[in-house]
Amino acid sequence: MSTTDSLMQLASRIDINPGEKGSPPIHNWHPQRVLDIDLKIDHQGQWLHKGAPFLRTSLVRLFSTLLRKEPDGCYYLITPAEKVRVQVAEVPFLIIAAAVEEQGTNQQIRLETNVSDQLLLDADHPLWVETLADGEPRPYVRVRDQLDARILPQVFYQLVDLAESVQVNQQTCLQLRSAGHTFLLGCFD
Incomplete structure (x- = not known):
């Protein structure tokens, strides 16, 4: 066969x-x-x-x-x-949607991939942001095993709206909380 x-x-x-x-x-x-x-x-x-x-x-x-x-x-x-x-070409999946399941100190953010996988943004599914040569942020999340997804811009902007400003090394940074973990979205002067 x-x-x-x-x-x-x-x-x-x-x-x-x-x-x-x-x-x-x-x-x-x-x-x-x-x-x-x-x-x-x-x-x-x-x-x-x-x-x-x-x-x-x-x-x-x-x-x-x-x-x-x-x-x-x-x-x-x-x-x-x-x-x-x-x-x-880059990563096998895309994050096409995000939803807040709980708010406040217990905030949980659920993400959905372009192939209908659902995952909670947490320690097993961390988010990180790489900066492209032109300075643009390129956010990713681990879906499973060694398989990652790129977060689409409109979803990333939604996550930025949920983030809070914190001071890190004399820079203002955006930090997102989900499932008891924090994820750095980026810093600026």
Whole structure:
């Protein structure tokens, strides 16, 4: 059975069990066979096969649960028998929404990815901000394992509105609280 057939067989489970929860146990799968079938995730989170976008969101959702970043720094779709290399332009996911679940000192912020993963901004899912060469902030969050998401600008602005100003080393910084943890969004003079 080819890799494409194997992945399509796994994808068929979505149609049979659309309400199924959880992720496949890819941490237990260590296939030796590696295939390249021209799979890519672009900067906008669009999944492509041989340059053509995936049209079925259920297939993208399934494939996202099979994704793993290996110690070689490459991304792969993992099956029990083989792994398929996926070229990722930046990070595999995007944060498309944020919601405050509790406010005040117990504030909790829930984030949603472009593949419908939900996560609480906390110690297991930290937020960090990198600064681009042009000075623009580029915020990220850990989704699971070694898989990260870029936070879309409109969501980042929402998080900035929730942040509080604090003084750090004679600079004013924006700090966001969620689930008992603080995350630095940036500093300015």
